Amino acid sequence: MTTIERSDTPHEVVDPAFAEAPKLAATPSSRFTAAAANYIDERTSISAVVKEFGRKIFPDHWSFMLGEVALYSFVVIILTGTFLTFFFQASMAPVIYSGPFVPLKGVEMSSAMDSALKISFEIRGGLLIRQIHHWAALLFIASIGMHMLRIFFTGAFRKPRELNWTIGFLLFILALAEGFTGYSLPDDLLSGNGLRIIDGMVKGIPFVGTWISYLIFGGEFPGQQIVGRLYTLHILLLPAIIVAMIALHLVFVVVHKHTQYAGPGKSNENVIGYPVLPVYAAKAGGFFFIVFGVIALIASFFQINPIWNYGPYDPSPVSAGTQPDWYIGFADGALRLIPPGLESVIWGHTYSWNILIPIVVLGLFISIVALYPLVEGWVTGDKREHHILDRPRNAPTRTAIGAAGVTFYAALWAAASSDLIATHFQLSIEAVIHTIQATAILGPIIAYFIAKRVCLALQKKDREIALHGFESGRIVRLPGGEYIEVHQQVDDYERWRLVTFNEYKPLMIRPNAKGKITQTQRLRARMSRWFFEDRIAPVTKTELERQSHDHH
Template sequence: MTIEKTKADGLVDGTTDHPVGAPPRISNAPSARFTSAAANYIDERTSISAVVKEFGRKIFPDHWSFMLGEVALYSFVVIILTGTFLTFFFQASMAPVVYDGSFVPLKGVEMSSAMSSTLNISFEIRGGLLVRQIHHWAALLFIASIGLHMLRIYFTGAFRKPRELNWVIGFVLFILALAEGFTGYSLPDDLLSGNGLRIIDGMVKGVPFAGSWLSFLIFGGEFPGEEIVGRLYTLHILLLPAIIVALIALHLVFVVVHKHTQYAGPGKTNDNVIGYPVLPVYAAKAGGFFFIVFGIIALIASFFTINPIWNYGPYDPSPVSAGTQPDWYIGFADGALRLIPPHLESVIWGHTYSWNILIPITVLGLFILTVLIYPFIEGWVTGDKREHHILDRPRNAPTRTAIGAAGVTFYAALWSAASSDILATHFQLSIESVIHAIQAAVIIGPVIAYFVAKRVCLALQKKDREMALHGFESGRIVRLPGGEYIEVHQDVDEYERWKLVSFHEYKPLMIRPNAKGKITAPQRLRAGMSKWFFEDRIAPVTRTDLERQKSHH
């Protein structure tokens, strides 16, 4: 139905409008002849035309929130480009050297080759500091944009069938990006990152049974040893990037296989994609956007210092700086470590259990696992086996949105705890009260966020329903013959109304005995969860509702 309509409207149909058999018109200009010959040469050896035919006019929908994953991809490309440059100068060795570069306050100080070569990149090589700063700022943007991209996917329900596996791949990419970030942060072997590694060492030692052995394996003996930078370097420039590149490729293959989702709107159905073709519009926009993202990072890197290792100095186990923090993306884990109340450690039968380390690790592990498997949980609760290509507006899935809001609040509270000392000094509070407040926020915050978000969603849905049925308040006051004043409501147009009503409604599961006449425990659980999800719901406006409303007037 939609298709006929679009044809009638004279729209381009990406798949069928260009008959394959028709010979392409080629002008006789020399450049055109050359292009044609070159294309012919390549095609006869690669069948590239089939690829162009398949992908050249593929349609991508346009929405700003669909660009966030691209931001992540492009920052990653920037990271690869600048990182490659840095490898030409960086020496991943902890062999001690005496610094003899041009930064006066470190002249003559003994430090590792890693630190010394990073200082040389910053102070001796033209553009070296710029590239270092682009690399580090791009890394921060990379992970931030992955985070935002994930939030978009979550809150619009884009993880539903058939995209559950791609959610998992994306989430693994997020974890790998954290690992990339942390390994990179540790490479310069400066005081800040050294203390970061020391914290990792302390956490590893807290692992039951194998902690001290694991620590010795990681550091090649006692902390800090002379191995760790070289090992992290291999992970940072070889192993992790290789896995990330492979997974990004897979991630994108799935985007092609599934075709991109789109927001609900007039003409947009579960069976079509409305947008712009790859060639030329999307190629120009997406290609141009790469340069824009790169440009923003370059601009930031030109003007703002990041990780001034020359201030931190070389790693030494004795000094430490006030305000020692990890990069932002590790903050939630550091915050969790800070929030644990005192004295949580016990000795049982001669062995030490460091609950002050194990509890945060476990809580974060469960949090991560829940996010990872969320699509499967929701899929099981709804039992919905259909493919979903139309995105939900967050308000139309109130429980999901509320769960997301709770998760975001939990994460944000942990994250803010990582800057408890900075919060204390900058808001003239005591560090103890900041910690206590955040401890409370970690527990209570998500609950409040859950209920507020759910109520807001339901209220917005009610408003939508109201709008679809009664139109919007026009602001025009009319006096009726009887003297009564009313504000005229103006009907929304049918396109606008469609946006307000095109969503799915689910209802809680009614338990029924199975073939053997029994009600199983999983069924009970599913019934309970579906009740939790869908008990409060607002139905979309139906034809009957609308007609009744119209006849009422």
């Protein structure tokens, strides 16, 4: 097969609708702006940057703004988090609570819990900031998840963006780490129980588990160290890495230029949309405040993590309804789904399979997520650059794999709330667990086949519409007595959207330079057959022409 190499990135075209906007006449204030701009430019040569960056084009689509939501939530987290550091004491030194919350008066707790309560009840605005911080964290990771799903299902991770997918994936993992360390800081009963689960998982690793646990906690759990250590990670190391990775992530977005959906005038060689200055900067700036507003609104009216209800951490009580925040739910769910009692003692060492299997399965799952772009690139053998997004239906196998992954994740996620599902729907918790166990294994398979068939059916429908148009519902009787239904042809723009997509065929096994067929080649051919055996070919020009002849 032949691959076409295109190293040049697409050039950017301003959306004609904007380009036609009238130029503003010079006024005294604009003359002042010009003079000020000139002053700065003569000293910094910034005009080159503004010229380059200000004319960056971003196409407009709602799904392109999900990553922005994540970015803005992160900014909100940094702002509120800074406020919280002014008052939080990351120490596990015991103190006696003497604040205004009556049911905890006189209770011994760590300074961390005491200061978190002080932020909640005594610092002016402290509770609101704490709630904004926590709600923003939930939204941050949720929007990262949505953003990743958008990238995956539209194939935006294809060359040249594979590395940026990996950076984004690392950001997702770092965000989980940030969330978990933050959840553990107040040292209340809930966070302590969360840490205890982590401690149990670490101790479940054969040979080194106990050593690692003692290393992490500075002795036997819970010790006196962990809050201080997590605090350093939470406010220093992890945010620093995240900021650096976000910067890199965005640099790549600029370097690669933004992807766009197929449409009239849009091609792999151009990007059509609005320039950063003035349109996109204004829109994005406004959108930041909208996201901030939504978070602040939620934080004003809805309580989150009422640590005063949980009380200080004490290793003996565990409350019903003890769950991690939603983004760690899938890991908690995996632990709940694994059948109990799976362990064996070999040569005096206990192997807790009920911990090791979930760790391995989750590790595999996130590895597949991280490496998927490389796998798909290798299977398709496609070395071309792709700047036009796929509609999910036009990549049936990828969409089906995504659907299977989402189903698996959703099953683990649901399992983390198995107790609440049981009480709220009046079911037995065993029945809930067994149902979700079956769903976690069979669900992805069923979802795979359903999603693939739905994609192929939608492709067939698109093909039908491109060739024959819509059924108009108007029945006409011909002079000869024959009845026909008049089909309404789609316009050229719409048809372009329907017919523009890549067609892949299964790769042929070919001998290499030495005339041998390697095992890798065979595997690749098998994978390729799996991906592309069932496919609907895009409508070709000849087919369209023949069709239009028939109908005119």
